[in-house]
């Protein structure tokens with residue numbers, strides 16, 4: 001099933017059962033064990049502050065990722081990530097050369113409001129987001145009108161954000177008391193050189 005989420009200045013497609021449930025469970029465990037997770041710090045007002053989640057950045061050789069003064073060098077692709085990248089590429093018809101992995105240990109781990117609009121992603125980036133483990137709400141907010149959307153991201157789901165979505169919308173994963181289970185999210189990206 002594919003759900004077209006209709007919203008102004010956005011191009012969002014949601015595949016709630018992109019990966020079957022049993023396979024998603026196995027993939028959660030593989031990703032949790034095999035990825036080189038770390039809790040990075042960003043610099044806020046001159047002081048290092050731990051980000052409220054674990055991260056790992058994988059991609060083609062030499063691809064860096066920079067945000068809030070933090071630069072991560074891409075680690076080399078793992079077989080499980082290549083397999084998922086190929087599935088996502090087959091579904092979307094897009095090519096990706098990097099993936100940002102986030103591990104939210106519980107409902108206290110979050111990502112704040114942002115757009116994936118770093119210059120190295122180019123003009124209208126296609127971002128493909130895979131989720132595993134505990135379900136979490138994904139919120140979107142229009143930068144001009146303030147319109148809000150919530151998509152509960154299921155384990156095994158694929159959400160694509162394309163077109164002008166990053167230019168006109170921000171997104172976040174809010175803190176919640178409901179989420180007890182950890183969640184892993186992979187966002188596949190194409191970094192332009």
Ligand SMILES: O=C(O)CCC(=O)C(=O)O
Nearest residue numbers: 100102111116173185187
């Ligand atoms: O965990 C998510 O669903 C979103 C992660 C995200 O927005 C990002 O890594 O840029």
Ligand SMILES: [Fe+2]
Nearest residue numbers: 114115116171
């Ligand atoms: Fe994002």
